[in-house]
Each structure stands twice: as structure tokens, then as C-alpha cells.
Amino acid sequence: MVSWSMLWGLFVPYISALVIVLVTVVLAWLVNLIIPRLVRQSSPQMGGAARRLGVTVVALIGGTLALQALGVSPGILLLVIALLGVSILVALWAPLSNYGSKYFSDIYTPFRVGDTIKVQGYSGKVLEINAMSTILLTDDEQLVSVPNMTMIRDVVVNTSPQAWKEVVIPVSLSGTIDLASFESELRKSLAKLRTRLDRRFPPVLTTKSRTPQSTELILIVMLRVPEDRDTITLEVNKRLSEVIEQVRGVKR
Amino acid sequence: MAPLSLCINTQTPLIQFLAPSEATLRESTRGGLNGLDGLREDVDYRFSPGGVTRMVYPLVRRLLETRVLEEAHWVAFNPRGPRTFRLDGLTLHSVSIGSGRMEGYGKVKEAIWGRIHEIDAAEPHDDLFWTEAFSEYAYYNRISAERIRQLDEEHDFDVFYVHDFQQMPVGHMLGTLKPKIFRWHIPFDASVIPEHWRATLTNYLNSYDVLVVSAHKYAASLTAFEPKGRILRLYPYVDPEDYTRPSPATVAAISKRFGLAPGDDVALVVGRMDPIKGQDRAIEALAMLAPEFPSLKLVLVGNGSFSGSKSGLGLSKSEAWRAHLEETVKTAGLGGRVIFTGHLIQEELDCMYERCRFTILPSVREGFGLVAVESWLHGKPTIVTQRSGIAELVEDGTNGLLFDPDDPGTLAEQMRRLLSSQSEPLRARLARNGRITSKKCFLDAAEKAERQLLAEVTEA
Numbered sequence: 001m002v003s004w005s006m007l008w009g010l011f012v013p014y015i016s017a018l019v020i021v022l023v024t025v026v027l028a029w030l031v032n033l034i035i036p037r038l039v040r041q042s043s044p045q046m047g048g049a050a051r052r053l054g055v056t057v058v059a060l061i062g063g064t065l066a067l068q069a070l071g072v073s074p075g076i077l078l079l080v081i082a083l084l085g086v087s088i089l090v091a092l093w094a095p096l097s098n099y100g101s102k103y104f105s106d107i108y109t110p111f112r113v114g115d116t117i118k119v120q121g122y123s124g125k126v127l128e129i130n131a132m133s134t135i136l137l138t139d140d141e142q143l144v145s146v147p148n149m150t151m152i153r154d155v156v157v158n159t160s161p162q163a164w165k166e167v168v169i170p171v172s173l174s175g176t177i178d179l180a181s182f183e184s185e186l187r188k189s190l191a192k193l194r195t196r197l198d199r200r201f202p203p204v205l206t207t208k209s210r211t212p213q214s215t216e217l218i219l220i221v222m223l224r225v226p227e228d229r230d231t232i233t234l235e236v237n238k239r240l241s242e243v244i245e246q247v248r249g250v251k252r
Numbered sequence: 253m254a255p256l257s258l259c260i261n262t263q264t265p266l267i268q269f270l271a272p273s274e275a276t277l278r279e280s281t282r283g284g285l286n287g288l289d290g291l292r293e294d295v296d297y298r299f300s301p302g303g304v305t306r307m308v309y310p311l312v313r314r315l316l317e318t319r320v321l322e323e324a325h326w327v328a329f330n331p332r333g334p335r336t337f338r339l340d341g342l343t344l345h346s347v348s349i350g351s352g353r354m355e356g357y358g359k360v361k362e363a364i365w366g367r368i369h370e371i372d373a374a375e376p377h378d379d380l381f382w383t384e385a386f387s388e389y390a391y392y393n394r395i396s397a398e399r400i401r402q403l404d405e406e407h408d409f410d411v412f413y414v415h416d417f418q419q420m421p422v423g424h425m426l427g428t429l430k431p432k433i434f435r436w437h438i439p440f441d442a443s444v445i446p447e448h449w450r451a452t453l454t455n456y457l458n459s460y461d462v463l464v465v466s467a468h469k470y471a472a473s474l475t476a477f478e479p480k481g482r483i484l485r486l487y488p489y490v491d492p493e494d495y496t497r498p499s500p501a502t503v504a505a506i507s508k509r510f511g512l513a514p515g516d517d518v519a520l521v522v523g524r525m526d527p528i529k530g531q532d533r534a535i536e537a538l539a540m541l542a543p544e545f546p547s548l549k550l551v552l553v554g555n556g557s558f559s560g561s562k563s564g565l566g567l568s569k570s571e572a573w574r575a576h577l578e579e580t581v582k583t584a585g586l587g588g589r590v591i592f593t594g595h596l597i598q599e600e601l602d603c604m605y606e607r608c609r610f611t612i613l614p615s616v617r618e619g620f621g622l623v624a625v626e627s628w629l630h631g632k633p634t635i636v637t638q639r640s641g642i643a644e645l646v647e648d649g650t651n652g653l654l655f656d657p658d659d660p661g662t663l664a665e666q667m668r669r670l671l672s673s674q675s676e677p678l679r680a681r682l683a684r685n686g687r688i689t690s691k692k693c694f695l696d697a698a699e700k701a702e703r704q705l706l707a708e709v710t711e712a
Contacts, residue, residue: 180394184353187387194382201451202381207427210401 016069024062028055036241047241048172111158112168112218118157119146164226165198167233170208171217171240174248179215181247189239190221196232198222253707255322256410258312259400263361263418264300265328266309266344267337271296287339294597301524301554301595304415304437306622309342310491310695311702316341320703325407327400329392347399349392356388361418362569368417369528369617370444378448390421397425404428410710414460423459431709434460434481437488438619439641440470442477454479461709466620467641484705487645488620489698492690495629498603506603510591515547517671520608520632522553522601522623523615525570529554530614530637531577536660537614537667539584545671548589552577553604555594605630610670610679613637616657624652628690633682635666645692649678651685 031054036047060081068074111117116125117136122144124136134151136144173182183205190203201222208216221236223229267288291297299305308326315321325343333346349357363380366372380386396419400412404426412432414422423432434457445453457463458480465471471485498506504514512518519538523529531552538550555570574592581590596604605611611627611634618640625642627634628651635653636646646652653669655662670679691697 179398180391183394184387184391187390188384191382191384191387194379199379199382200448202386204455207425210427 013070017066020062020066020069024058024066027062028058031055031058036245110163110166110168111156111160112166112220115158115160115163118159120150120154122146123159162222164229165201165222167221167223167229167236169219169221169233169236169240171205171219173215173217173244175211175213175215177215177244177247182243185243185247186219186240189243190236193221193232193235193239196224196228198224253320253711255319256706256710257407258315258321258324258411258413258706259403259407259409260308260312260324260326260413260415261396261400261419261422262304262308262326262328262415264305264416265330265333265346266300266305266326266342267330267333267339268298268300269296269330269332269334270294270298271332294595298595299598307488307490307698308415310494311489311698312342313340314491314695314699315703315706318699320706323407325403325409327396327403329396345399345403347396349388349395353388353391356383356385357392359383359385360389364417365438367444367446367449368438368440370441371528371616375446378446381449381452393419393421394425397422401426401428404430411706420453420456424456426459431462432460433462433464433705433709435464435486436470436474437466439617439639440465440474442473450477453477457481462705464705467644469644470641486698486701486705487693488622488641489693489695490622490625490629491695492629493695494598495626496599496602497630498599498606502599503603503606506600507607510551510593511588512549512551512591512607517545517548518604518608519548519550519667520553520604520611520627521550521614522604522611522626523613524554525574525577527569527573528616528618530616530657531573532580533614533616533657533660533663534612535577535580535584535586535590537612537664538589539586540661540664541667541671542586542589544668548667548671550586550590551593551604551608552590553593553596553601602630605632608632610634610667612663612667613640613642614657614663615640618642622693624686625690625693628683628686631683631687633670633679634686635663635670642693645689650681651689652682 032051035051035054038050064074064077067077111126113126113129116123119136122136122138124138124142124144126134127137127143128135129148131148133145133147136146138144173179186205187203190197204220206218206220208218210216219236219240221232223232288297293299299309312321312324312326316324323343324341325345327345327347329348330344330346331348333344335346337344337346360380360383363372363377367377400422403409409430412423412426412428412430413435414420414432415435416437420434423434426432454477457477460479460481462482462484463474463479464484464486465474466486466488468485471483474483507514519534521529521531521534523531525531534550534552538548541548555574577590578592581587593600593604605626609632611623611632613621613624613634613636615621615637616639618637620641621636622642624634624636624640624646633652635655636643637657638654639657643654646654648654653666655666657663669675
């Protein structure tokens, strides 16, 4: 006959695993909430990445502990994860590095679609910036594909008129955020910087892509003097993050 | 050309709901009102007066009838309207913003309008696009664009047709590569646009494939902006079928209602109560002619625009302007010689056109001036401000008379020509030739041009 204590002993690992999963979910939610506040000085893109990284780390640790509670050896589990990671890195090194470069070029590289740039002896109009490469149209109508890694490693010259004035900031919004409220509040916030910006060019917010999950936008502000680029970029990013937080709960 | 799916966007709705009638509320909560059955004109609803809706509605109806369009959706600002409303094969969609944002939106809209019509100086508006009010203007446009985008996901439109300066940012905000047409209804003179506005206006205008204006001179001026899209001149238009000749008995009854005696000579001005419409010029001209022509009366038809109405934006300038005009009439000793009718429904308006001796378009600035076309349709001569789009169709003494709105004396002089005892041949000639000219502004002519435009942008 099965006693209550034997039955309890059978269920303990499952209950422990369930508790660990629940704690992990709560921690992930907290990390998701706290990290954007900690990195609000950087761009919303960077904030989003930090948030995703934090949540992933918490989920991985929680998952490992939950599996350990069920009797799976953590050593083997970690070895499998590490081997998988190394294999993926070795197999997909080139595309991953380009993809990563694209990510950073989105945040820091001072050019956008439509600008004319020079890189590695090529000069042309930027037609497209995709996950792997940046596509240029040269004066003699040739298409040049420059790997995004090159854009990070090499010197890129933006020869567009008044290119120094433009601060181009990609913005990624969750699909639940009310875009009208976001734009309205952002304009109010950026108006406070207008003495440091070119008054003839109010901020331009352009929709790049939409899905039910997210909205990708490009924000362009125009500097009054070149020396302000760094300060203005930081300040605009800070204000962007604040406005995103402010309108997060606004009903669409 | 395969039938198209079209989305129209205007600020002014085709139909304004005057009071939240029981029927409106009941049907709107069900998710759509069908037709106007059970609702009373001028009590529950009103067709918006003014050029934009008056020309767009007949065109869309015609394009649906002739299967150029498979479906048409019309998104407009309509705070009292049901969310969705169906009429004559058209689906009307209402958008609204909270009353707290209305003031800011109204301020920016009036500022742009005032500068384009040269009422306001440029300098006070240098920072217009940085103001808090502009953030509300952007909010309204973004709300419109978002609604259109949602509808596009459901209906996969072939083309977007955005009307009037209030909606200018919508094309940019839509963020779609589908064809977009923008119709600029007010005057366009690049020289009056402040330097600080140019980058923003250019950015918005560049999001359209075709920019339509109402006169050659506007098209020429818009070229200075070097927009990416094509510039097209298309005269505004009316559907002559919408105008009927009322019976003499109806004309007499309506005239009596407004205190017009059978022997009165009526000069008619049709336009909303707004300083830009220049009703004060007509009153000034009447004051000059009053002793010479004791039977001359001036009838002013119209009240506030959609922006001024309580069912619209609730801006109060129309009431202030009417009060100013009434004071002017009193000061000039013209009591009983100037009649303010307020808004008239179409049948009453037709009666006034029939009753008048001639019409006046006294605007200080006027994008086009379809009331002159309406006058011609009723066989009445018209005196037209030189600062209007339609002035380029008027040859003084042939199909109309022209005057300088800055000099009411020139208006009085032209009125005298139509009031004198020998004026009959001149009036007959102006009416006859005017009727011929009016055909350039008929739906038939416009339909051909608009159909060509739609084909061009969708098949390019």
C-alpha cells in the first residue's frame, strides 16, 4: 500500500520545479520592468536589447534550476547549451557578425536610407539597410552590397548635404503603445530642446514598418551646431525612453 | 482598369450629426448606421456645406455607379457621428479627438489657414511647428492615419485620396508605398509661406504621388517647392443634377419668409461667416449704392463652417464675425437692407439663387469659388473677386465681372452695371456665357480627369 509520505515524496520534485518556474516568471517580469529604467540614458533600441538579454538570462537560470529540481543534471544541461552556442557561432559566424553590426549600425552609424556615403572606395546612395548588408546605388547605376560588418570596422563618410545636422534615431515601440499619444508627447518633450536644434526643421517621425507586435520608426532631429551632436543624441534618447514609459498605459 | 478600392480622407465629414439622436446612438452601438432613414435633415443631421464635401460626394457616387470604384471609404473628423455609417454605397468612418486636444488642433489649423490667406503676419508663427498646439495637430492627423491604416489592413485599398491642408501630414504618417493623392483646396502662393515652415510642408507634401490644386496660378507657385510628386491642376466641380429650379410659388414663399418684397433687387452672397469671405466688402459697396438704388437688398447666406459649428470643432469666429457685420450694418444705417439667413438647406438656397438679380463672391482670398458656378447654373450673373481661383475662368464683361477686394468702390461700380435700367443685355450675356463656362466645373468633366488620375497612379 502506498503511504501519504511516499506519495508526497513523488510530487516534491514537480512542486519544486513549479515554484521555481513561478519565481522565474516573476523575476523576469521585474527585470523587464527595471532594466529600461536603468538604461534610459541610452537609445530605446539599446534599452530593448538589454531588457531582452536580462529576461533571457533569468529564463535560462530559472529553466536550468527547474530541470535540476526534476533530477536532470545541470552539468550536462549547461554543456549541451554551451556546445549548441559554439556550433551556431562557428557555423553562422559571417551572417551573425553582419547581423550584429546591423544592430549596432542602427544605433550609432550616422547615415540612413537616401543619404550618399563613401565606404571602402565605393560611393553611392543608400538604398537599403538590411540584416546582412547595406545596399548602395553608385553614380553609374551599379548596386554595391557592403557587409554591415564593414560599416562598423571601416571609415564611412556621409557626403549628403547638411548630413552633420541630422541625428537619426531608430525607435522600436511595442504594438500596444498608442502611436498618436507617443508622437504628441514626444513633440512636446523635444520642443524643450528647440533652442539647441535648427528651428527650421522640427522633428520628423517616420514609420518604417508595422506589425501587430511592434512599430519601427525613425526619428530625425536637426542640430543647430555640430558640437551638440553627442549631448543632443543622449538627451533625445533619454526623452524617448521617458515618453515611451509615459504612454505605455495609454488606451489606444 | 479593374475596379478600385478607394479611401478618402477629409477633415469635414460628409454628414454632420447635430445632436446625438436616439437613432444614431442606437445604431452606432450596433456597429453601423445604414442610410438616413428615420433621421431628420437639419434636426438630426446636416450635409456639410462648403466646397470639399460638395464635390467629393457626387464624384464618388458617380465612380461607384460606373464601377471605376469597387468600394469607397471616407474617413473624416466627426465627433458626434457613429463610428461607421453607410450611405449610397459609401462607407463613412468617424474619427474624433478629446475636447482637450481640440483647441490646439484648431489653433494650428487656423494659423496655417490665416497665413496662406495672408490674414496673419508670418513672424508670430515662425515656431508654429514646435508649439504644444502642433503636438495636438499631429495627434489628430496621426489618429486619422491610424484609422486609415487599420481600414487598409481590412480592405487593402488601391489608392488614398487626402483632401485639404488640415490633413496634409496624413500621407507621411500612413507610411505606405501605395499611391497617395493630395488635393490642396485653398490658395497656394509660395511667397507667403514662412521660411520656417518650408521644411515641414515639403516633407509632408513629398509623401504624395500627385498634388492637385484648383488653379493654374497655384500649380505654378507650388512648383517652387519642387515636390517629388506630380502637380495637377483640376478645377473643382459640382453635379448640376443636384440643383433644381424651384417653382415660383416656393420662391415667393421663401422670399416672404426672409422679408423680401416682390419689387426688391437682391444681391446674393453665399459663404460661411468668416472674415475671409469678405461680406464686409459687400456691405460697404451696398452703403455706397443704397441711396441710388432704394430697392437694393443684400442677402447673406451661411453661418459657421464645420470648424465653427458646435457639431465640429466649436471655434467661435463665425459668431464674432456675424456680430461684427451686424454692427457694421447698424452703423451704416442699412437696417432692413441686409438680410442674414444663416444656413439654408439646398431647396431654400436654390430659391435664393432664383430670386436674386446677381450674386457676389466678395472673398478677400478664395481657393476657387464654386458659388459662382452655382450662380451660373441658376442663370444668374456673378461678380467675382480677382483673388479667387475661379477668376482665371472669368473674362470681365463676357461671362462675369471682376473686382479688387481691397477696393470696395470697384465692387460698387460693378454692381451699378448690373442694377442700371439698361443692364438687361449685359446680365443676359453674362448669364449665357457663364452657363457655358460652368461646364468646365461640372462633374462630367471632372469625372474624366479624376478617372484618368486614378488610372495613372494605380497603373503607373
